[in-house]
Amino acid sequence: AQKVTQAQTEISVVEKEDVTLDCVYETRDTTYYLFWYKQPPSGELVFLIRRNSFDEQNEISGRYSWNFQKSTSSFNFTITASQVVDSAVYFCALGGMDTGRRALTFGSGTRLQVQP
Amino acid sequence: EAQVTQNPRYLITVTGKKLTVTCSQNMNHEYMSWYRQDPGLGLRQIYYSMNVEVTDKGDVPEGYKVSRKEKRNFPLILESPSPNQTSLYFCASRGRNQETQYFGPGTRLLVL
Numbered sequence: 128a129q130k131v132t133q134a135q136t137e138i139s140v141v142e143k144e145d146v147t148l149d150c151v152y153e154t155r156d157t158t159y160y161l162f163w164y165k166q167p168p169s170g171e172l173v174f175l176i177r178r179n180s181f182d183e184q185n186e187i188s189g190r191y192s193w194n195f196q197k198s199t200s201s202f203n204f205t206i207t208a209s210q211v212v213d214s215a216v217y218f219c220a221l222g223g224m225d226t227g228r229r230a231l232t233f234g235s236g237t238r239l240q241v242q243p
Numbered sequence: 244e245a246q247v248t249q250n251p252r253y254l255i256t257v258t259g260k261k262l263t264v265t266c267s268q269n270m271n272h273e274y275m276s277w278y279r280q281d282p283g284l285g286l287r288q289i290y291y292s293m294n295v296e297v298t299d300k301g302d303v304p305e306g307y308k309v310s311r312k313e314k315r316n317f318p319l320i321l322e323s324p325s326p327n328q329t330s331l332y333f334c335a336s337r338g339r340n341q342e343t344q345y346f347g348p349g350t351r352l353l354v355l
Contacts, residue, residue, distance in 0.1 A: 131285070160342045172333060172346040179342075218285060222342055229274065229337075230301055231344060233285030 129154045131221050133234035140209055141242050148204040148237045150219030156180075160222040161195065161202045162231065167215045178202060209241045245270045247347035249334050255353045256324055264319045264350050266334030273339045275317040276301070277309065280331040280349075289332075292317055324354045 130153040140146045152161065163175040176186060178195050186193045190207045206213055216238045220231040247268045256262055268275065276291040278301075288301030292311040306328055308320040317336075321328060331351050335344040 162343070164346075170331065170351070171348045174343060174345065177343050220286075222344075229342075230276070230288040230291065231278075231286070231335075233287075235283050235285045 129156075129221050129223055129232040131219050131232050131234035133217075133219055133237050135237045136235070137238040137240070139240045139242065142211060143208050144241075145205060145207050146209050146239065146241075148206075148217050148219075148239065150202045150204065150234060152200050152202065152219070152221045154221060154223060156223045162220040162222065163193065163202075163204050164218045164220060165215045166218065166236070172218070175204075206239075209239075211241050211243055214239060214241045245345075247334055247336055247345055249332075249347040249350050251350060252348060253351045255355065257355050258325055259323050262321050262324060262352075264321075264332060264334075264352070266317045266319065266347055267315050268317075268334075268336040268345075269315065270336060270338065270345070271314065272336035273314070274344075275311070275334065275336045276344065277307070277317070277319050278333045278335065278346075279303065279328075280333060286333060289319070324352075326354045328352065329354045 132151045159180045161178045165173045183195050192205045194203045216236045218236045219234045222231050250265045273294045277289040278286040280286045287303050289307050290301050290309040292298045295314050298309050331349050333349050334347040337344045
C-alpha cells in the first residue's frame with residue numbers, strides 16, 4: 128500500500144521567512160511520481176510540480192524549490208522569502224504505476240499561514 | 244483555455260434526494276477521476292474511468308455511481324445522499340501518456 132505523510136499540520140511564519148514543508152512517502156513501486164499541489168483559500172487545487180522517481184535532481188522555480196531524496200523517501204518543498212499570497216494548504220501526493228487506476232495518494236496537507 | 248469544470252460549485256441537499264455533480268474537460272483526456280476531500284484525510288479517490296464506457300471503483304466508492312458515455316464528461320451520481328457524504332469533491336483528468344492530473348475547481352456538498 129502507498130502512504131504519504133505530511134507531519135506538519137499547520138505552519139505559521141512571518142513574511143519573508145523561508146519555510147520548508149515536509150513530505151515522506153511509502154511505496155513498493157520502483158517507478159512512481161511525486162507531486163505537490165497548492166490549495167488556496169478559494170479551494171481549487173493548483174498543480175505545482177511533478178517529480179519522477181528516477182530523477183533525483185532538485186528543482187527550483189522562482190521562490191519555490193523541491194528536494195527529492197530517495198534514500199529517505201522524502202520530497203520536501205521550500206518557499207524562500209515567503210509572501211502572504213503563499214498562504215494555503217499544500218498537499219504532497221504520490222502516483223503509483225498500478226494497472227490503470229493511477230490514483231494519487233495524498234497526504235493530509237499542511238496549512239501554511241504567512242503573516243504580514 | 245484547457246480546463247476541468249464542475250457544476251454546481253456549491254450544493255445543499257437533504258438526505259435521500261438524488262443528485263448529480265457534473266464534470267467536463269476540454270483536453271481530450273482519456274482518464275478521469277473523482278476524489279473527495281475531508282479534513283485530516285487529504286483526498287481519496289471515489290471512482291475513475293480509463294476511457295468511454297470504462298469505469299472502476301477507487302478507494303471509497305460506497306454510495307456513489309458514475310458514468311462515462313462521452314469522453315469529455317464524467318458525472319458523479321449520489322442516488323441517496325447521506326450526511327457522511329458531506330464533503331468537498333474534485334474531478335480530475337489526465338492524458339493517456341501523462342502522469343499529471345488536473346483538477347476541477349471543486350464542489351462543496353452539504354447533506355442535511
